[in-house]
Amino acid sequence: DSGVTQTPKHLITATGQRVTLRCSPRSGDLSVYWYQQSLDQGLQFLIQYYNGEERAKGNILERFSAQQFPDLHSELNLSSLELGDSALYFCASSVTGGITDTQYFGPGTRLTVL
Amino acid sequence: SQQGEEDPQALSIQEGENATMNCSYKTSINNLQWYRQNSGRGLVHLILIRSNEREKHSGRLRVTLDTSKKSSSLLITASRAADTASYFCATDAKRETSGSRLTFGEGTQLTVNP
Numbered sequence A: 001d002s003g004v005t006q007t008p009k010h011l012i013t014a015t016g017q018r019v020t021l022r023c024s025p026r027s028g029d030l031s032v033y034w035y036q037q038s039l040d041q042g043l044q045f046l047i048q049y050y051n052g053e054e055r056a057k058g059n060i061l062e063r064f065s066a067q068q069f070p071d072l073h074s075e076l077n078l079s080s081l082e083l084g085d086s087a088l089y090f091c092a093s094s095v096t097g098g099i100t101d102t103q104y105f106g107p108g109t110r111l112t113v114l
Numbered sequence B: 001s002q003q004g005e006e007d008p009q010a011l012s013i014q015e016g017e018n019a020t021m022n023c024s025y026k027t028s029i030n031n032l033q034w035y036r037q038n039s040g041r042g043l044v045h046l047i048l049i050r051s052n053e054r055e056k057h058s059g060r061l062r063v064t065l066d067t068s069k070k071s072s073s074l075l076i077t078a079s080r081a082a083d084t085a086s087y088f089c090a091t092d093a094k095r096e097t098s099g100s101r102l103t104f105g106e107g108t109q110l111t112v113n114p
Helices: none
Strands: A005-007 A010-013 A019-024 A031-038 A042-050 A053-057 A064-068 A074-078 A087-094 A109-113 B005-007 B010-014 B019-024 B029-037 B043-050 B055-058 B061-066 B071-076 B085-093 B108-113
Touching: A005 A087, A010 A019, A019 A087, A019 A109, A031 A074, A042 A064, A042 A074, A074 A087, B005 B085, B010 B019, B019 B085, B019 B108, B029 B061, B029 B071, B043 B055, B043 B061, B043 B071, B071 B085
Parallel strands: A010 A109, B010 B108
Antiparallel strands: A005 A019, A019 A074, A031 A042, A031 A087, A042 A053, A064 A074, A087 A109, B005 B019, B019 B071, B029 B043, B029 B085, B055 B061, B061 B071, B085 B108
16 A cells, blocks of 8 residues: 555546546655556656646646645546546655655546546 | 557566566656556556666565666566566656656566466
8 A cells, every 4th residue: 555545446437528536645745646547558647746836747638637735635637538538547646756756656546438 | 658668568487486577768867666567456666766876676676777778677586476467667757847757668567377
């Protein structure tokens, strides 16, 4: 158990809908990251937050948005869902968000878009 | 595009044997991390090696890093059936912008037969 929690574990929804994925980082970690794992594109970095501020951005679609709240939990919002958005979404956290940090991953949320 | 490429894509060995997985990457890095993933589940952090380190050990794991060849290897000694999983290398590339992001390879599927 990494100490990173994600809810829900599974989510099934329809195309065009909007969902919110939630992540709580390890105690003491200030930075959270979001990654997407799909069969065709593998594991891809989406976005990083540090202490409430966006720190780095990857291949995140405009339909997706994220934020980190004052209590350091983070939410990833996915809207206008398409079949291709079906994937495992991982949250990770680290202490400072710096280049020497280990990133600890949560168990993931499996999103299925029908 | 994937920064890291693992080799081999799949490896099948007998319990007690050693398993070696290789990873190559394309750009200069700050660090390289190895993760394990059991089928469809979360990523478990194994080891982080910094760009100025050449070798690191953790229990039955030995990781080497050759920055001149842009490659790393993960050796698991005295393998067990419980080591069966996918193994990913992930690099944090040097960049001018702030933040940290991991770029993952496609992984090596290790099967340890009892």
